[in-house]
Amino acid sequence: MIDEHQEKLTHYLAAFIEELVGNGVDEVVISPGSRSTPLALLFAHHPGVKTYTNVDERSAAFFGLGIAKAKKKPVAILCSSGTAGANYYPAVIEARYGKVPLIVLTADRPHELREVGAPQAINQIDLYGKHVKWSVDMALPESIPSMVKYARSSAARGVSISTGYPQGPVHYNFPFREPLIPNLQQVEFTSYQSVKTVIQGDRQLPSGYQHDLLDQLKKSNRGIVVCGPGIGEDAVQSIIAFAEEYGLPILADPLSFVRNGSHSKGNIMDCYDTFIRVDELKESLHPDLVIRFGAMPVSKALMLFLKSMPDIPTWVVSNGEEWQDPTARGTHYIQCEENLFCQAFIGKNDKPDREWLEYWVGVNDETKGLLNDGHESWDEGKAVHHLIRHLPDGATLFSSNSMPIRDLDTFLFTDDRSIRIFANRGANGIDGVVSTALGMSTGSQSMYLLIGDLAFFHDLNGLLTARKYQLDMTIIVMNNNGGGIFSYLPQATDQTHFEDLFGTPMDLDFAHAAKLYGAGYSKVSAEEEFIPALMEADQYKGINIIEVMTNREENVANHRKLWNFVSREMTRKMKGGYRDSSSE
């Protein structure tokens, strides 16, 4: 047990320190204490770190501040639990207003010893209030790979935030359990070169990094681009040109603005959420370089796929200071406007290799054919399929979260119409969806909303505004009488409390709601009624509600049937997989 505890402590913190050092933090001012022992010992053990000790934390912090100011680099300060950290406060505030990158490390009691009168245990969470740029209460040390990645990622992130404009202090609070002694025998700080690189651009990619990245890009034979929500619409052309030049398939989320429009679509994958689930294909599809733009796509299958890969270079390109990498697999965090990022590489590759891309295109095309062939029954997916085909050029479709966005992910295929898809993917809530779409309708022509019955109910009151300001929108309510997404989750297998806690059927007839708010209304129960209902809604101004009656169980069964069908056929068709000619 003690060995296991010690191993966790050692690997987790060694990774954290290695990462700090790799990102330029190689001086630390330590104020002696007990709880901070593991970090103190590991810092001292690192051959590349210069340590100073100072018993007065207030002086220690200002001393660290002085080093940082003189050498223009981030400096760490480390102290024990209790009021020790409070003595850092004046220097932390000076660092904030003086714009000095200070990495503040406070040790803390573990959660079970907080607020129970343990000695030197005070509430250290957010100890410096608004006076630090970032504050994090770290997880307890663990040595499984994902947690070691988390330690690395957190270290790189803090240094990045601290040294980002305007520079300033960041705060890590580390809870530790006793015993507090790491096993220094287990540590080899061999690699001083961090596996994480944080590249801070002022919108532009710093030229110093361009060569390294280009080199990595050219060496790669199996690169992929992943486009999530939140990419600037004006970056689409550049991303496509970049991917075309380097032969990279683009896995494009429905909210990325990449699937639809007049741009060329030879590289765009629109069925990955389906084919990436096929076990027999996974290995063939494994990339050797991932370049991500925007937030994580909605596809859970893609997220699992990316997590399952061996360590490969993963560039997370972000048009801001976000750290959009819940997989913690990023090796490069690149803060740069997507457009300018792509421009830095365009026109620098003379012999593009098409084989890898063509394999992906083949898989994608086969899948699309199967999705069309295999989708027989009338269900929510089929309705979404018809809705997309019906949308006029220039339409805006707002998608609710939960099932609608997932159905869009499956059935929104690339085409040349200019169709813009939006959703609230900041916090992914099902609240306020009707009102957000109505707000968007004030600046859009041909406005449509795709929404489930729960989300529609949640913001029913939003319709009052539509009537007051005479807004125009067609609302397609997928009424499966409750929370459809839960039927896809593990709790659906045990029916004991399922309907009450998750299914939550409401048994509402939205015809009454339409009357209350003076909206047009039609109810659709069969496939042949849907298109006529859409066409009729297009004839009328104001709010038109089309209530599509579906069934939760059937939806799940159909979805699973379709995935199984695709999986079976793809396994048969794509036998042999992809063989990289360059590695032969």
Place this chain on the structure above:
Amino acid sequence: MIDEHQEKLTHYLAAFIEELVGNGVDEVVISPGSRSTPLALLFAHHPGVKTYTNVDERSAAFFGLGIAKAKKKPVAILCSSGTAGANYYPAVIEARYGKVPLIVLTADRPHELREVGAPQAINQIDLYGKHVKWSVDMALPESIPSMVKYARSSAARGVSISTGYPQGPVHYNFPFREPLIPNLQQVEFTSYQSVKTVIQGDRQLPSGYQHDLLDQLKKSNRGIVVCGPGIGEDAVQSIIAFAEEYGLPILADPLSFVRNGSHSKGNIMDCYDTFIRVDELKESLHPDLVIRFGAMPVSKALMLFLKSMPDIPTWVVSNGEEWQDPTARGTHYIQCEENLFCQAFIGKNDKPDREWLEYWVGVNDETKGLLNDGHESWDEGKAVHHLIRHLPDGATLFSSNSMPIRDLDTFLFTDDRSIRIFANRGANGIDGVVSTALGMSTGSQSMYLLIGDLAFFHDLNGLLTARKYQLDMTIIVMNNNGGGIFSYLPQATDQTHFEDLFGTPMDLDFAHAAKLYGAGYSKVSAEEEFIPALMEADQYKGINIIEVMTNREENVANHRKLWNFVSREMTRKMKGGYRDSSSE
């Protein structure tokens, strides 16, 4: 200008310090600085204050902590702006966990010099996070009486919180404009006895204070009791016995549980909201002692009446640590369970004087007669009047905020039925009213909700729960098509933007909402339809909605007409006013 500025600074801070001293803070540790000059000079000038100076704020704070620990009393520490206050942090945290009453005073820049790069201006608001029991950013100094009262009140309050169980630090942040020199000539710290007394009981009134208060009570000839919302239901009997023994009229808010029930009602005033508006009566009704229980009553007329009085003893009795005194007129803040407070005085007065009470009873009875006689037209008030009479014994009526609670205040007359009136008066919102009432219905028989159309619309979704759990409730919706209360406010006189910004008519037919949620429904447009509708609703289980159609303009006109009628008649009838026989 400078004189005026100096006068503000001087009177405001002298009052604050006098109040600190009056509440036992007579030692202060000062760390020299510029911004803190006015407080430093005034502390030094106070003959009853012992000052210490210490240039290191960290040491100064711990030194102050030591005094407080040794002498078991609250001690103040004062420093300048900027990181000075941050140096207090370790001692503040020690005081919190060590339970030491420390009064932390930090000087700050005024608002216009914050976050604009002024020297030594950091964000000092909530500087100590969760580590102080109370933190307040004070108003800039002003010398008008209400602001001097606020300074006094804040001082007394902070000491009270700091010395209350468990003892701990409190933080005042004081913004000051230059010049920073008070006029010491203007200050006379003559009264070391504070005008505020904070009496902290551990539920019980400390016996040491009993004699003084009893003395004050016996000397009074014109005392009144004010009962607001939030009084314990089990305290009603004691409050009444107390008021009866001392001949005190009880001004009882509709949410005080005092107006209705089987207890004796000889002292209870239920029409004060109306008669207190009558200018000619005000002087006759002026009390010489006010004893308040619970929160401030809903009546704005009462609030204005209490504010308009000359300085008189005002006891704010609170069953907890609240400081429920927006008028800032309290002279005694007494933390004591209401029941135990009253018991401390019962049986100690042998010759109760009835004259004062009888005058109030006469005024109240006359008013009630006039309210009944003068109220001819059918309107919301009339509906409330009928609703109250209809309620069965044991009923619970939940009132929405805004107009319903005000109509109840006017028309809820004392009677012997056990009717319990509730409302959300914590933050007085119109959100969630339907759901709160439905929640209450799970623990009440004969549940009624009185609500306006805006609040009803706001929580329409709440009705889903009623259907799901088969809850029973009759909802009386006063539909005046918009925000009725605004018609009583000054903005109603200029109609330019009134309907759009305040009236907010919704033109909703709630019959559709009733259908959507499967509720019983009837619409009432005339007086003779209302009682039958209530009786019919009582026959059916589930939710019954009675929509009472009213008119905003007519409601206001009727209300004003009624008040004018009462005022005219009362002025005529009560000519001569009350003459205190004891003062003749």
